[in-house]
Amino acid sequence: MTPAAAPLTCAEAEPLLPLVADGALSPADDPALFDHLATCPGCQESLAHHDLISLALAQPRPAAPQPRVIRHRWWLALPVAAAAGLVLNLLLAPSGTAPSQPPMAAISPPAPAQADPIIIERDVAAVPGGMPGKRLILVRRGDQVVLVDPAAPVDSPRQDATPASLRY
């Protein structure tokens, strides 16, 4: 029979506990240490804390919160921006004149504009079914929106413009 090793004290066992927790020491390597561990509540508790640290560090770290990426769907705003631009243009245009355009000439008769839908292209409105090749501009005059022909001569006699209805 192997002679009994001198029993370990807690002070002697404590520095070895990290190696036990790490799996580097087994009962076959150090029977006296493990015999002490089997009977010492304090060292058992201490070893359990070392083991908990191993378990805690082995757990996967929670994923760091990703910075929020805001994907702007800028193209979705294009129709709104176009419409807003048109309205702004209409509101800011000097009453009775179109910017950088010759003095307006009244359109007569404006009736087809009321019947047919107006296709808006920036600040230019083309009236389907109107005169071929004719480009008309919507301008605001007071509370009314009227169609003007920028190609009309400046000195042409001005006619009363009839309000056109806008349908979007």
Add this chain to the structure above:
Amino acid sequence: MSAILDLPWIPSPRMTEALPVATPALQDPVTSLLEREAEPLRRVIGRYVRHEHAVDEIFQEVSLKVLRRIDTVRDPLAVRGWLFQLARNAALDWLRSQDRRPASPSETLDTHRAAGDLGRNPVEHLMTTERVEAIRRALDDLPASQREVIRLRIDEGLDHEAIALRLGISRQAVEVRLCRGRAALKDRLDAILSGDL
């Protein structure tokens, strides 16, 4: 035979190999050993696992291992330390398996409440998320040489020899760094558990 354990008899390897395990005459010494050591072993398991049913489950596992492997213990004086290590390893294995186990559909929050917990795994019972995070911060605060050794050991699973090769230092230097680093982490955990942190 053993003054420490007061074992009446431990079967020799040759004898247990020669006779079937189920022979009652051979089970008696082992069974009596288990009966005598049951409470100390359950206390060891209880340091890792809270619930009584889990302690029972792990103790059963330990008992089976004792029956199967008792003949591998050459030194009767090493039996008690061997039993301790068996119980500790079984508890740690159980904790790891619980950590990996997906929650079963039957484990509703009500079930956990009835059992007196909030559905967290056993490690989280012992160490809340905040405490685990505090341990990780403590690891980050260690000197780089100690932190590196612990990370290679835990994250990459390298043994001491492989760490020594990787870092170009001696195995003894690895173990010194490891022990110092782990001791510092345990000091932090003790402070956390005692309420200082």
